[in-house]
Amino acid sequence: MTASALRAGADQQVEIRRSSKRRRTVSARREGQRTIVFIPEGLSDDEEVHWVGEMVRRLDASDSRKGAGALGSDSALVERARQLSAQFLSGLARPVSVRWVQNQQQRWGSCTPDDGTIRLSHRLKMMPAYVVDFVLLHELAHLLEPGHGPRFVALLGAFSDAAKAQGYLEGFSAAHLVDAPTRPKSERFPEPPVRVPNPHTRPGVNRNGLLLNNNEPSLW
Structure with missing residues (x-):
């Protein structure tokens, strides 16, 4: 079962999806102007904040490397x-x-x-x-x-x-x-x-x- 939540950041909208099937892995992807972060259901609020920020940072870095290539x-x-x-x-x-x-x-x-x-x-x-x-x-x-x-x-x-x-x-x-x-x-x-x-x-x-x-x- 997956729970979703939306968080409006300074520059983009972030959707957080918690899953009981996900144990240790965290992943993220971009869909248009929205960033979707997948995290384990048992993560604490502090861990969620950390990993959402980290995954957004990684995607931003990846986008910067790609540029207009x-x-x-x-x-x-x-x-x-x-x-x-x-x-x-x-x-x-x-x-x-x-x-x-x-x-x-x-x-x-x-x-x-x-x-x-x-x-x-x-x-x-x-x-x-x-x-x-x-x-x-x-x-x-x-x-x-x-x-x-x-x-x-x-x-x-x-x-x-x-x-x-x-x-x-x-x-x-x-x-x-x-x-x-x-x-x-x-x-x-x-x-x-x-x-x-x-x-x-x-x-x-x-x-x-x-x-x-x-x-x-x-x-x-």
């Missing part, structure tokens, strides 16, 4: 775009082409709604899969809403890793001193301040190491 080809990128459109946009966003490009130094991604084309910066290939998904979903949403108003933000609302992905991109940009246009405040998701090392030697930061302005590459 599985999306190395344009055809794989097109297929991923279709999956994201079906999962988050009811399949309404239907790009004609999705491809990697190397000539976007100030943008993570770009979209031309008139012809249904999407382009992603090749620099995303080194980043975790959830970051690539976020940028790709951002551009897919532009096929339905060219601007960055409330409707656009609502289209991205179901992607639970949005703030986490934004934080990653901003941290990467700060660490590499990448300069680009500021993103509209209306589009931003709640997130903690981004800190960078050695603030006195880097332009654009105050004495506390907080970014004074948002100089990460644009998504559009």
Whole structure:
């Protein structure tokens, strides 16, 4: 017999499944934006907290290692775009082409709604899969809403890793001193301040190491 419980984490939803048949093993897997952790029925609450955190950490590390490796080809990128459109946009966003490009130094991604084309910066290939998904979903949403108003933000609302992905991109940009246009405040998701090392030697930061302005590459 299996008992299930849901726990909403900071960045994702975790489902805990206890089983009387499971004695010593703990396992976990990802299904979309949900993490499912399988644990023995007899584990204490403290042990549950420990193992849920540990398994989420391991899956995050695995995702980071994989990055966009599985999306190395344009055809794989097109297929991923279709999956994201079906999962988050009811399949309404239907790009004609999705491809990697190397000539976007100030943008993570770009979209031309008139012809249904999407382009992603090749620099995303080194980043975790959830970051690539976020940028790709951002551009897919532009096929339905060219601007960055409330409707656009609502289209991205179901992607639970949005703030986490934004934080990653901003941290990467700060660490590499990448300069680009500021993103509209209306589009931003709640997130903690981004800190960078050695603030006195880097332009654009105050004495506390907080970014004074948002100089990460644009998504559009």
